[in-house]
Amino acid sequence: MTTRHIREEEVLERIERARRRKPRVREERITLAHGAGGKATQTLVEALFVEAFRNPALEALDDGAVLGVDGARVVFTTDTYVVSPLFFPGGDIGDLAVNGTVNDLAVSGSRPLYLSAGFVLEEGFPVADLRRITASMAEAAARAGVAVVTGDTKVVERGKADGCYVNTSGIGVLDRAGDAPALGPGSVRPGDAVLVSGPIGEHGVTIMLARGELDIQADVTSDTAPLNGLTAALLDAVPGGVRMMRDATRGGVATVLNEVARAAGRTVVLREAAVPVRAPVGGACELLGIDPLYVACEGRFVAVVDGGRAEAALDALRGHPLGEGAAVVGAVDDDPSGLVLLKTAFGGTRIVDTLVGDPLPRIC
Amino acid sequence: MTTRHIREEEVLERIERARRRKPRVREERITLAHGAGGKATQTLVEALFVEAFRNPALEALDDGAVLGVDGARVVFTTDTYVVSPLFFPGGDIGDLAVNGTVNDLAVSGSRPLYLSAGFVLEEGFPVADLRRITASMAEAAARAGVAVVTGDTKVVERGKADGCYVNTSGIGVLDRAGDAPALGPGSVRPGDAVLVSGPIGEHGVTIMLARGELDIQADVTSDTAPLNGLTAALLDAVPGGVRMMRDATRGGVATVLNEVARAAGRTVVLREAAVPVRAPVGGACELLGIDPLYVACEGRFVAVVDGGRAEAALDALRGHPLGEGAAVVGAVDDDPSGLVLLKTAFGGTRIVDTLVGDPLPRIC
Known part of the structure; x- marks a missing residue:
């Protein structure tokens, strides 16, 4: 117990130190990676924009x-x-x-x-x-x-x-009626379930193929769709049980979950076999050498919900035309690593980092 | 009296017919004039955007x-x-x-x-x-x-x-306290006074000269400034007496006043000698062959106020650092022409039309 406690404290301290460290843009010129939604974008936003405009609404760094x-x-x-x-x-x-x-x-x-x-x-x-x-x-x-x-x-x-x-x-x-607690990664707890609202990566792969620069044919169309009906259905089905939602655009599901893990100071454990990826998307990603977890969706979101209400949440999503392919893809662990871990189909585990570089420029 | 009455009706009918006529973009391709804030922009906005998005808030075509x-x-x-x-x-x-x-x-x-x-x-x-x-x-x-x-x-x-x-x-x-009537050209009446909050054309001329393509030197700087303090001072000074305010950006004061005249179905009469233009701006405009009335400001606005309260309005503007150069530049006439007329310094009168073409691309 004591050992474990010391380890946690050390890790938390390290995370806190990293948080206090001022982010710095090391490049002298803007690169495409600064617009990709991954690490370079984060650094740019934190070092320039948050630094310049400081206010609580902005510093929350939510999409809205x-x-x-x-x-x-x-x-x-x-x-x-x-x-x-x-x-x-x-x-x-x-x-x-x-x-x-x-x-x-x-x-x-x-x-x-x-x-x-x-x-x-x-x-x-x-x-x-x-x-x-x-x-x-x-x-x-x-x-x-x-x-x-x-x-x-x-x-x-x-x-x-x-x-x-x-x-x-x-x-x-x-x-919405009632005083629902604020949604956001800060309210995520160990034991929570992680869901995606449908098969991932369709928008990004569609755009890549539509450019015609690659000799790949695949029957894929963008998933672009308005999600307000679906998010309302989820919030109605599990009142007070939704911790946060985030649409998985630039940087994909992997980048969203890294933000969650870091902000919550917990570990997100994904099961690779549970992540819904349609065959043509999976095939194209394999040929392109990219991981669908990093590919943008424009009509899918990630939700973290109370673990005990994961089934009700899943039912609510699947009951909506835009959520038919929803799935529980993982869970939040109490380890304070701030990391996303993937349990692979072959029984291994690997770290899923935030997007680095820009494999898919100008997808949105 | 009767003759006059018939003339008015005819004119009003013609204006009404013009209003009902569907605006059409005749060009097949976008030109710089479509972004200049003048006639081409108006047609593009009305024919494409208002047509596509129809709703009362948008159709008001105000800046906000x-x-x-x-x-x-x-x-x-x-x-x-x-x-x-x-x-x-x-x-x-x-x-x-x-x-x-x-x-x-x-x-x-x-x-x-x-x-x-x-x-x-x-x-x-x-x-x-x-x-x-x-x-x-x-x-x-x-x-x-x-x-x-x-x-x-x-x-x-x-x-x-x-x-x-x-x-x-x-x-x-x-x-704001009280139920102030909605501001907008629709509330403009004959007898109202037209004010500008300061010397015009400084931003546009500054940008033109800053491009260094012209061999003109002039001591001009942009007037860019936040006007919310000044507009609040005006509204406080003549409660209920302000009909409308509009910042004179792309298309300049001339284009704003044309919108006012058309929307109000009245004539705006400007006195050329009363329009404040600083010497270097006037000089540069003369060399460039452009009329300062069409040159963008980024820290000046046009206000139409109850004619009986023009002095109070002017005092309020002049009492604020950003309104020191404010002036009453004209008045609203009951002639239903929808035109802007300029009484020149030499005693003549000419029509001041909406901006056509784009003499000053990318000034904002």
């Missing part, structure tokens, strides 16, 4: 900031979309931009209400393509039950953008 | 959307900044992005509270420049009393952007 506005509890989030190509099987930059921001609001536990749309257009961009993109945004907004209420358009000279970039910011409201 | 969120009255706005060069006398893309969005919230009559920041970075962009930009944003946010609470970073390959683009979206709250 929880704010008080004249008595209302509002969630505010932003994302710029630079996906290439603009049109791909299963979607385009338009519905991606709407769904992505809706999902950031949804996983915070809020009800998404309003979006803004800011366009950067390259001189010479076809008006017909822009029309297609706005139509797709409108359809996605209607499906998610949100309104695009304000916008902005900028045009830059040819060669100063890549057709069209779209920023969507969003406002959601936390108005 | 007024929304109900769980009992609170929230204003939501967005702007992407693509200014070139990124650093210029008097500011940079960072404080410009903060001030611009703060100002869109301020002129709606709201109290700006929270901003988001979405970066698109070009691979190879110096980290030191990004640090300078975020420091400038932080300083501007502190000055305006707002917090940057959420953000996003994307990186695109070299040659797919121009260093750094920044989107800022913002949330303000309408929580």
Whole structure:
């Protein structure tokens, strides 16, 4: 007991020291890795943005900031979309931009209400393509039950953008009955179950293949979809039992779980065999030499729930059309390592680290 | 009297017909003019964005959307900044992005509270420049009393952007005591006075000269500044007397007043001699062959106020450091032309139309 206790304290101290250490960007110039959602992005965000803008809402580093506005509890989030190509099987930059921001609001536990749309257009961009993109945004907004209420358009000279970039910011409201505890990795406890809402990696693989640079054919389409119906179904089914939710976009499920493990100061143990990956996605990842755990989804989220209510949570997800492929993929262990461990199909264990580098640039 | 009455009806009918006519984008490809804030931008916004996203908040076409969120009255706005060069006398893309969005919230009559920041970075962009930009944003946010609470970073390959683009979206709250009537061109009446909060055109001219393409030297710096203190001072000084406020950014004072005249179905009469233009700005405009009325400001706004309270309004503006150069520049006439007329210094009258084309690309 004593030995164990000392070990824990030492580890906690080491983690605390690492936390106090000021993050530093060592590179002199921005690289694609700084936009990949992995380690370089984290360092950039912590060293530059958090350092410059210091405030509690930002420092929580969630996908959405929880704010008080004249008595209302509002969630505010932003994302710029630079996906290439603009049109791909299963979607385009338009519905991606709407769904992505809706999902950031949804996983915070809020009800998404309003979006803004800011366009950067390259001189010479076809008006017909822009029309297609706005139509797709409108359809996605209607499906998610949100309104695009304000916008902005900028045009830059040819060669100063890549057709069209779209920023969507969003406002959601936390108005669920009862005083649900705040969702977030800080409320994760040992014994909690880890779920994913469906098969992973479909969006990222679709984009890679849509670029046509690889000689791989696979029947894959993007999973882009609005998750607010599904998150509401989960919150309704296990009131008070959901610890946190996070959509698994850039950096994939692996990166989300690393954030959870680190913030909670616990170990997340994944069972490889339980992680749902459709055959064409798994096949393409094998050929590309990438792990589906790092591949972005745009219509899947990771949820950590009270272990005793994992079955009810799973039933709620599977009862929704967007959660049919949901699965319990692991659990939270009381070891304070801050690591994600994968129990492989062959009985081994390996550490699943945060994404390093950028194997899949501009997937969103 | 009868003749006059018939004329009015005819004019009103013509305006109504024009309003009902569906706007159409005739070009097949996006041009720089679509981003200039003038006629082409208006048509693009009305034909594509309003058409696709139809909802009352968007159709108001104000700089900010007024929304109900769980009992609170929230204003939501967005702007992407693509200014070139990124650093210029008097500011940079960072404080410009903060001030611009703060100002869109301020002129709606709201109290700006929270901003988001979405970066698109070009691979190879110096980290030191990004640090300078975020420091400038932080300083501007502190000055305006707002917090940057959420953000996003994307990186695109070299040659797919121009260093750094920044989107800022913002949330303000309408929580002033009393039930102030909604601000907007719809409440403008004949006899109202038109004010500008200071000398115009400084930002646009600064950017033009900072590009170094012209062999003109002038002692001009950007007017970029947060206007929320100044708008609050005005609203406090003439409660219920302010009809509308609008910051004169892309398209300048001329374009703002055309929107006012058209929306109000009245004539705005400007006195050229009353429009404050500092000598170096006037001189540069003359050399460049552009009219300062079309040149963007980033720290000035146009206000339409009850004519009987113009003096009180002017005093309030002049009593604030950012409004020292404020002036009454014209009045609203009951002629239903929807036009802006300029009484020139030489006793003539000319029509001041909305901006056509893009004489000053990427000024914000």
